[in-house]
Amino acid sequence: MNTHDKHDGGIARVTDVDVIDIRFPTSRELDGSDAMNPDPDYSAAYVILRTDALDGLEGHAFAFTIGRGNEVQTAAIAALRDHVVGLPVDALCADPGSVSRALNGDSQLRWLGPEKGVMHMAIGAVVNAVWDLAAKRADKPLWKLLADAAPEWLADQVDYRYIEDALSREEAVALLTRGKEGAGAREEHLVAQGYPAYTTSPGWLGYSDEKLVRLARQAVADGFTQIKLKVGADLADDVRRLRTAREAVGPDIRIAVDANQRWNVAEAIDWTNALAADAPYWIEEPTSPDDILGHAAIRKGVTPVKVATGEHVQNRIVFKQLLQAGAIDILQIDAARVGGVNENLAILLLAMRYGVPVCPHAGGVGLCELVRHLSMFDFVALSGTTEDRVIEYVDHLHEHFKDPAIIANGHYTAPLTPGFSSEMHAESLATYRYPDGAFWAADLAAQEKETNR
Amino acid sequence: MNTHDKHDGGIARVTDVDVIDIRFPTSRELDGSDAMNPDPDYSAAYVILRTDALDGLEGHAFAFTIGRGNEVQTAAIAALRDHVVGLPVDALCADPGSVSRALNGDSQLRWLGPEKGVMHMAIGAVVNAVWDLAAKRADKPLWKLLADAAPEWLADQVDYRYIEDALSREEAVALLTRGKEGAGAREEHLVAQGYPAYTTSPGWLGYSDEKLVRLARQAVADGFTQIKLKVGADLADDVRRLRTAREAVGPDIRIAVDANQRWNVAEAIDWTNALAADAPYWIEEPTSPDDILGHAAIRKGVTPVKVATGEHVQNRIVFKQLLQAGAIDILQIDAARVGGVNENLAILLLAMRYGVPVCPHAGGVGLCELVRHLSMFDFVALSGTTEDRVIEYVDHLHEHFKDPAIIANGHYTAPLTPGFSSEMHAESLATYRYPDGAFWAADLAAQEKETNR
Secondary structure, eight states: OOTTSOTTSOOOBEEEEEEEEEEOOGGGGTTTOOSSOSSOOOEEEEEEEEEOOTTOOOEEEEEEEOSTTHHHHHHHHHTTHHHHTTOBHHHHHHOHHHHHHHHHHOHHHHTTOSSOHHHHHHHHHHHHHHHHHHHHHTTSBHHHHHHHSOHHHHHHTSOOTTTTTTOOHHHHHHHHHHHTTTHHHHHHHHHHHOEEEEEEEEEOTTSOHHHHHHHHHHHHHTTOSEEEEEOOSOHHHHHHHHHHHHHHHOTTSEEEEEOTTOOOHHHHHHHHHHTGGGOEEEEEOOSOTTOHHHHHHHHHHHTTSEEEEOTTOOSHHHHHHHHHTTOOSEEOOOTTTSSSHHHHHHHHHHHHHHTOOBOOOOOTTTHHHHHHHHHHHHHHHTSOOOTTOOEEEOOSSGGGBSSOOOEETTEEOOOOSSBOSOOBOHHHHHHHBTTTSHHHHHHHHHHHHHHHO | OOTTSOTTSOOOBEEEEEEEEEEOOGGGGTTTOOSSOSSOOOEEEEEEEEEOOTTOOOEEEEEEEOSTTHHHHHHHHHTTHHHHTTOBHHHHHHOHHHHHHHHHHOHHHHTTOSSOHHHHHHHHHHHHHHHHHHHHHHTSBHHHHHHHSOHHHHHHTSOOTTTTTTOOHHHHHHHHHHHTTTHHHHHHHHHHHOEEEEEEEEEOTTSOHHHHHHHHHHHHHTTOSEEEEEOOSOHHHHHHHHHHHHHHHOTTSEEEEEOTTOOOHHHHHHHHHHTGGGOEEEEEOOSOTTOHHHHHHHHHHHTTSEEEEOTTOOSHHHHHHHHHTTOOSEEOOOTTTSSSHHHHHHHHHHHHHHTOOBOOOOOTTTHHHHHHHHHHHHHHHTSOOOTTOOEEEOOSSGGGBSSOOOEETTEEOOOOSSBOSOOBOHHHHHHHBTTTSHHHHHHHHHHHHHHHO
16 A cells, blocks of 8 residues: 555545744844844744645745744745645655646736745745655655756756746756766765855854854864854944954855845945955855846955855846856855745756856755755756855754754765755744744743733 | 824824725736736735824825735735834824835845835835825825925935945935926926826737727727737737737827736747837836846847836836846836835936836726826926826726826826825725625625535
8 A cells, every 4th residue: 555645545635734933032142143134033934734645744844034024924825725735745746846837827926926025935935845745755855856856857847937048948957967977976975974064153243252253263173164254234343353253263264254235336345345354255145135237246346255145036037147147156045035946946057057156045944954955966966066065054943853954074964864854843833833832922921011010 | 283283282193004905806807817917806905004193184005916915915014014003193204215214124024025025015005105194194196295395305215225326315316406497387287288198908818809909999099199918928819919909000009018027038039029010119028027137138139129117126126227237118117016105216216317218007906096196206307208108007996096097188187186096985995805895795605605506
């Protein structure tokens, strides 16, 4: 008997889509503070796809937000429910692209984007939940499911609409076919050595210089060869903090700086150049993620500092143009911003086509857990290299995940558990559900009491 | 006694933000059908700002959607409530830019965009409601409030972040100061003659050729000098329909065609050129609104047909680049897509700075009512001309508005009622509130009955 079917041997279907508003009170520790986001409460609009298969497997995923508005994000995911409930699970998992196309193709919902913002992140969450379920059913971690897949099948997972001028299906198949050469040896290497990481933990704006130095030295001792500092609030502070960090880590450790979109074009050029004496490796999000031509101008103005962006880039169409315009040196995918694994496949292929290294954004809630699968697939079966490639690592909130990101000697360990590593512990979900989970119920009651004093 | 204060003479404040899900069953008539949107149910996520001022005035506005997902849009507006309730009304109306900045500056909500999609349209709705209230309190139609305002004050209503490389505050003041020259005479002309319109009513994809011919001839008889056809579903059909329309209206009437984002870049060029024999005036939304470089390539490839876009362009940053890249001949603002009047002021100024005519998108629910105010301000006190400028007109759903768009001899009549013309009749709100208004309650009950048969 196939446990992927129902108890009566019939075809298993998606029976429900649970959507849960999960919030962590991270703002109270100034973890995650930067020039644009002084007080984030890392949150997840969390999805569970349930089926009536005997295997009992569920697809888990989420959109990441930073607090207020997570209820808007959950409403957006709920709006997709009718597209998914009732779908046959085997067919869905055999072609996650089918649901990606259906969700993006709902013309009424498309009006709310198109392919951007709240609605697009909702689609990404549902699509990622399907991939989690598909990988669990295939009994493989997602990176290996992707790396083992046939080039033609992977190429068919991509929507070429609006990117065909930069990447055709034929080119995608060729890139993926070439990517397969030597994949076996790279997979062994990956499982043995992991994938290079860098850490942002020392560099939050809210931290003192002492904490910065301590955490920077700790990062080097832990085997990281790159760290990142947040900048953009005060130039004199940034000059001092970068100098302080440089003295702490020495000349051979790369220090990236990250402005979180604080600047206009001219300001970005001036500010970055004012930091040049201490050799920042890249300037991240110097301006609006929408400003392709602005990034191109900044890149010209800050050489040899590299320009990086992507965590807020809304979709493959903007990434395509950043590459076409020669606007970035480093492309930063995010696992939960765009339309899920399918669109990230398109973006990885575009990056490969233009020869730009991908260094994913991570941190937040669960972004480290998810995005490592995409980079590891890229290493094993697409770009074939980790040269100049690092995945961001931030040491927050991993304890809530069943298959947490693990770092050893500055490298992400390859996850071996089947799925997308996107599933949180049931207890975490119950505790941090907003506003009625155990933590929030107690916290809001205490706030109420305080107010009434 | 100042009726803008409270009954006790104290300072009036915003007391509540009502948010109402309004949907019209337009899909049943194929009104509004195009190649991307076959069955829209024109909808409004409707806002009412209430105050405790004696004058009893309310600020009304809405985000426009096409059906499903309108509940996500209303949730997004509700998420802004805490930023507005309690604000002193005099100060708010004296500087609507203050609330625009506060809403865009909420870092947690910003993560959900930034400045795009559901969250940005929600901000636009609230900001527009503030302008409606401000104009009512000033006892002027919005276009006149703007046209009468001092250039420095208007320039301060604009957020220059991310557009300063294309438009500085100083340049804005200079453009607005020059725009004042001769404004009095243009205001008289506007009130006497109105503002040129074009009509899309003949050209919906779902209409038969006979209906197309009849409505196209009617449009010319009604004084319109431009009509528009939807294209992009089937090339042979489009060639026939454009030929049919051209024969119906003759060589002197402009016929715009609108693909509603259906094409990739190469396809857009080929398809548009295949229509060239019947001289389309502009090709609208040939591809994704996000594809600045794609529009630039299309524009080069379809000369002399003009390229137009904007109804789905998410914000001033993308408009800036469309202008910088020379990607469009016609800029189409939409009153309810971007962050409200303040951001549309920025976009009008950018268009003026680059010498590109603005031909607003309208139709849907109430978009005609709103956007005419922006074009009329532009004519009286910014560009000073209506040459090559027309506002879209579609004859749907105007009966639900207290101050509906009125067309005479192919021109929009200047509205003279105080406010932004954004207020619907209370009876319309009660009837079309989803799902519990009178229309939907009866309709859903009938559907239920049908299902249970």
